[in-house]
Amino acid sequence: MLTCIALTMLSTALTTALPAIVADLQISVTTGQWLTSGYSLAMAIVMPLTAFLMNRVPTKKLYLSALVIALIGMVLCALAPNFPIMMMSRILQAIGNGILISMAQVILLTIYPMDRIGAIMGWYGLSITAAPVIAPTLAGMIVDKLNWHAIFYIVGAIVFVSLIWALNVFEDVLDVTKKKFDLLSFLLSAVTFGGFTLGFGNLGTYGFASLPVLGALLVGLIGGILFARRQMKAAVPFLDLRVLKTKEYALSVFGSILLYLVLMGSSMLMPLYVQSILGKSATISGLVVLPGSLVSAFLSPIAGRIYDKVGIRILTIIGGSSLVLSNIGMFFIHIHTGIWMAVCLNILRCAATGCLLMPFVTWGNKNIPPELTAHGTALLTSLRTVAGAIGTAVFVGIMNTVARNSHTLTGSAALLHGMNVSFLVMTVASGLLLFTGLFLIKDSRTEVLIEVEN
Numbered sequence: 344m345l346t347c348i349a350l351t352m353l354s355t356a357l358t359t360a361l362p363a364i365v366a367d368l369q370i371s372v373t374t375g376q377w378l379t380s381g382y383s384l385a386m387a388i389v390m391p392l393t394a395f396l397m398n399r400v401p402t403k404k405l406y407l408s409a410l411v412i413a414l415i416g417m418v419l420c421a422l423a424p425n426f427p428i429m430m431m432s433r434i435l436q437a438i439g440n441g442i443l444i445s446m447a448q449v450i451l452l453t454i455y456p457m458d459r460i461g462a463i464m465g466w467y468g469l470s471i472t473a474a475p476v477i478a479p480t481l482a483g484m485i486v487d488k489l490n491w492h493a494i495f496y497i498v499g500a501i502v503f504v505s506l507i508w509a510l511n512v513f514e515d516v517l518d519v520t521k522k523k524f525d526l527l528s529f530l531l532s533a534v535t536f537g538g539f540t541l542g543f544g545n546l547g548t549y550g551f552a553s554l555p556v557l558g559a560l561l562v563g564l565i566g567g568i569l570f571a572r573r574q575m576k577a578a579v580p581f582l583d584l585r586v587l588k589t590k591e592y593a594l595s596v597f598g599s600i601l602l603y604l605v606l607m608g609s610s611m612l613m614p615l616y617v618q619s620i621l622g623k624s625a626t627i628s629g630l631v632v633l634p635g636s637l638v639s640a641f642l643s644p645i646a647g648r649i650y651d652k653v654g655i656r657i658l659t660i661i662g663g664s665s666l667v668l669s670n671i672g673m674f675f676i677h678i679h680t681g682i683w684m685a686v687c688l689n690i691l692r693c694a695a696t697g698c699l700l701m702p703f704v705t706w707g708n709k710n711i712p713p714e715l716t717a718h719g720t721a722l723l724t725s726l727r728t729v730a731g732a733i734g735t736a737v738f739v740g741i742m743n744t745v746a747r748n749s750h751t752l753t754g755s756a757a758l759l760h761g762m763n764v765s766f767l768v769m770t771v772a773s774g775l776l777l778f779t780g781l782f783l784i785k786d787s788r789t790e791v792l793i794e795v796e797n
Contacts (some may be wrong), residue, residue, distance in 0.1 A: 381433060
């Protein structure tokens, strides 16, 4: 869990450190953005592979290998004299992190009893929900006091301690088989998830009708169709898509996608509102989102215990309602709205994250056969990663498009109008999540208790 906290922080820490890195390496902002978008792209490609790796490679060996890969990436990033080495290092970090995130969830789902798994996953959720939100604030302080290299030295030191610890205490807990590696399926999955992530990521630079966007999306779509057909026909699938035939698992994936769409989209727009509209500093922007991250961290273990007692439905209703209220509030904000309103609305958004992020993973995997847990976790995590990239690109794209076409408004007023429209669309997505909890998810305390007794 310590490793996941450290590596998850790096996924957002560079948003604050990017200006310093761009200046130091003497590259453009557009080129520098690849340090974050390329990281997401590599994560999207490697995550489907984790299902095969967890079934094929002994747990300890795979865990230590992922740690070493991530650690090499840290060291190279800290010492990077130019952009190519920096980019290669970020890809190594993404590979290590992608393996470790999926492994952590599968290991927890395997070693703990069903009546405690909600609470355990809640504590795990504390790390991966709070860390990315706190990271920009901490990174800003580190860059101001030291330099951007120090970020990688500090995280690298944490990973090194985890590596030494794991060498002595980690054990093999997952069953392995002599499964043959399906290279074609891996390449098709890379084309699918990479194509969609790259296509939507390009929306920030190019228009929707441009070749870099439509071309990448088309390649991803074709790859996805071929990948799905191959997996459904294979006797031993590379990534078993048949888990989607289980209604509860499919609903958990749908809910996770909606949650990540809104979460990542609003995570990108909130700092823009504080800095570009209210004119506050980057440090203030980080402090605005800090209370929400603390609330999310506080709620995650509690939500896990609630899930153990009453199931997922009530959490989906509470989380969906919080998201709807948060986005409606952001739809009505204006240039004279107090900064405390942004803090309160962000707390509502983060409360939804704490309520739902890990319970969805737990609920979905609980309803599929244990031998498919690695496949279920890898698929959900991959789709969630792509959804985050889509949410960021689409909602920023909506904001920019509306701002450009607001002929009666200029400057920050036009940008704010674009944000309002983006948050209105997020309200619709949040409403779908609430609808899912109210009408599509059917569980009760009685059903949960029966499953635990059995």
